[in-house]
Amino acid sequence: MSFELYYWDGLQGRGEFVRLALEEAGADYVEVARGKKSDGLGTAAMMALMNSPDEPHPPFAPPFLKDGDLIVAQTANILFYLGPKLKLAPRDEGLRFVANGLQLTIADVVTEAHDTHHPLASGLYYEDQKAAAKTRAHDFIDNRIPKFMGYFERVLRQNPAGDHFLVGDALSYVDLSMFQLIDGLFYAFPRALERFGEHYPRLAALHDAVIERPNIAAYLESDRRLAHNEACIFRHYPELDKAAS
Numbered sequence: 001m002s003f004e005l006y007y008w009d010g011l012q013g014r015g016e017f018v019r020l021a022l023e024e025a026g027a028d029y030v031e032v033a034r035g036k037k038s039d040g041l042g043t044a045a046m047m048a049l050m051n052s053p054d055e056p057h058p059p060f061a062p063p064f065l066k067d068g069d070l071i072v073a074q075t076a077n078i079l080f081y082l083g084p085k086l087k088l089a090p091r092d093e094g095l096r097f098v099a100n101g102l103q104l105t106i107a108d109v110v111t112e113a114h115d116t117h118h119p120l121a122s123g124l125y126y127e128d129q130k131a132a133a134k135t136r137a138h139d140f141i142d143n144r145i146p147k148f149m150g151y152f153e154r155v156l157r158q159n160p161a162g163d164h165f166l167v168g169d170a171l172s173y174v175d176l177s178m179f180q181l182i183d184g185l186f187y188a189f190p191r192a193l194e195r196f197g198e199h200y201p202r203l204a205a206l207h208d209a210v211i212e213r214p215n216i217a218a219y220l221e222s223d224r225r226l227a228h229n230e231a232c233i234f235r236h237y238p239e240l241d242k243a244a245s
């Protein structure tokens with residue numbers, strides 16, 4: 001049976017972290033919100049499931065995954081669930097928790113990237129919080145990106161199994177998510193990331209290695225991979241970008 005991936009249509013968003021794992025593994029999955037109403041799919045079907053009074057464990061927000069009757073919510077939790085099934089998690093049980101810790105740290109950066117354009121309230125338009133967004137984005141560029149990326153670079157350097165993967169001796173979903181995080185940051189803040197490869201050579205090499213994986217390369221070329229846009233987490237507003245100080 002196919003996995004069902006539920007995420008808003010029209011943007012990569014947090015769904016993309018799950019999508020990359022499914023694509024790398026060549027898994028059979030259905031994008032529910034992107035499907036046709038006549039097939040019982042679409043955004044309305046996703047909302048109906050979220051709001052169903054009969055659902056024993058309703059999810060709060062997309063992304064969520066349905067595997068048979070089971071609904072798994074929260075990006076990092078979905079990947080923790082899928083990782084072993086897709087052979088994209090460390091074999092060692094302890095390292096699976098290390099992978100989850102790294103994934104949750106990636107989720108922290110994702111939330112902070114979102115907060116650069118929505119620093120005051122998610123419910124307000126960007127245009128209503130532009131001044132605060134500029135302050136928040138510049139702090140993100142000067143302080144938070146270096147702190148997080150310096151940490152992830154050190155994780156790669158200190159991996160006892162070698163610096164090609166963030167955890168263990170083989171590709172895991174965490175490496176795919178790191179690709180997506182770096183890709184999103186490059187889109188949103190191209191000036192800030194101008195010297196990314198100089199400062200974080202191992203992360204840059206990991207990013208480039210993921211792009212070259214055959215299934216990922218095919219996915220990135222396909223129409224399933226939507227372009228970054230300003231409805232998403234990683235938004236490019238030139239006025240928020242600057243060279244890192």
Ligand SMILES: N[C@@H](CCC(=O)N[C@@H](CS)C(=O)NCC(=O)O)C(=O)O
Pocket residue numbers: 013014015061062063073074075076107
């Ligand atoms: N911590 C959750 C966050 C989920 C989330 O914020 N989803 C967004 C789309 S990316 C959403 O639809 N949020 C609705 C809301 O917060 O009201 C995760 O990592 O999956």
